[in-house]
Amino acid sequence: MKFAAVVTAAAFTENQPESDTDMTTASTSLQNLASARDLFALTKPRVMSLVIFTALCGLLAAPGALHPVLGFTAILAISLGAGASAALNQWYEHDIDSVMKRTRSRPLPAGRMDRDTALHFGIGLSFFSVLLMGVAVNWLSAAILAFAIFFYAVVYTIWLKRNTPQNIVIGGAAGAFPPMIGWTAVTGDITVMPILLFAIIFFWTPPHFWALALFVNSDYSKAGVPMMPVVAGRQSTRKQIFGYSLILAICAIAPFALNATGAIYGTAAILLSIFFSALSFRVMVSKTSEPSDMVQEKQLFKFSIFYLFALFAALVADRAILAV
Numbered sequence: 001m002k003f004a005a006v007v008t009a010a011a012f013t014e015n016q017p018e019s020d021t022d023m024t025t026a027s028t029s030l031q032n033l034a035s036a037r038d039l040f041a042l043t044k045p046r047v048m049s050l051v052i053f054t055a056l057c058g059l060l061a062a063p064g065a066l067h068p069v070l071g072f073t074a075i076l077a078i079s080l081g082a083g084a085s086a087a088l089n090q091w092y093e094h095d096i097d098s099v100m101k102r103t104r105s106r107p108l109p110a111g112r113m114d115r116d117t118a119l120h121f122g123i124g125l126s127f128f129s130v131l132l133m134g135v136a137v138n139w140l141s142a143a144i145l146a147f148a149i150f151f152y153a154v155v156y157t158i159w160l161k162r163n164t165p166q167n168i169v170i171g172g173a174a175g176a177f178p179p180m181i182g183w184t185a186v187t188g189d190i191t192v193m194p195i196l197l198f199a200i201i202f203f204w205t206p207p208h209f210w211a212l213a214l215f216v217n218s219d220y221s222k223a224g225v226p227m228m229p230v231v232a233g234r235q236s237t238r239k240q241i242f243g244y245s246l247i248l249a250i251c252a253i254a255p256f257a258l259n260a261t262g263a264i265y266g267t268a269a270i271l272l273s274i275f276f277s278a279l280s281f282r283v284m285v286s287k288t289s290e291p292s293d294m295v296q297e298k299q300l301f302k303f304s305i306f307y308l309f310a311l312f313a314a315l316v317a318d319r320a321i322l323a324v
Ligand code: HEM
Pocket: 044, 046, 047, 048, 050, 051, 054, 102, 168, 171, 172, 175, 176, 201, 205, 208, 209, 212, 305, 308
């Protein structure tokens, strides 16, 4: 311990700036570090980690083989494209992000970054990710990636979000493309299975998001965003959550029912979907109006994330076992 303390102290002393110029350089690099951190935050890394995971699972579950370097490049391109679309989303939404409690400490509303930086970063990274995918992997995957970025940054963010309570139902398509892109990176074509993977995330998105929207409702109404609970009310949203969770169950079990996967995926899909539907049912029959008492909604939101993670992990595990 003592030795470690001496070494740390020595290293610290060694790194001390000796002059004013050193001090300026040190503070500039600290600022650069802070903005690098903010650029990273602009990519919504926590949300995108699951997006990237579903893309990776799509790639690993697809029939055929892709050289590991190309597989890595495909996932890198999807990650950069997803991050770029999130940056463009925040460039456009700086006004409503500064009104909502949940989003006002983001780099733009908090004033730690100017809008042009976010715009240039988002556009530059979008082009780079699509070109990388096209040149290194294939142009079908690049085209779907470009469409997904456009769908999130323009169709959802600019057009749908502020105009219709169906915003996340239609806009959710953007988040449903990544496993399809992972799949086409390997196969180069679109078959029933990548369409089903798309459908799973498409029908998962409304319960995932509306569960959250129910307990952050006041944020959205304050910002004037017509999310479903704001426009149609809590009870209608709760019924729709249950409806979508039943459609989700059908889509999740379909790959097994169609013999496209084995029993590992089938068992996981059935158990996870029963639990998801049960939690959605509890939300539907709940009458709570106080956000702090919305235990069922909070549980459903948390479980939605586990559900998608576990379902896609089961898909890959199933494929790995079948291959042995
Ligand atoms: C239009 C579609 C979607 C909407 C509107 C939406 C909205 C949200 C919101 C508002 C949050 C709260 C956290 C935050 O402040 O960012 C959240 C969390 C999350 N979302 Fe979604 N989401 C959507 C689609 C997706 C998709 C497609 C995925 C992954 C495949 C995903 C994964 C996650 C994860 C992992 C979290 C938790 C992040 C954390 O722990 O902070 N979401 N989502």
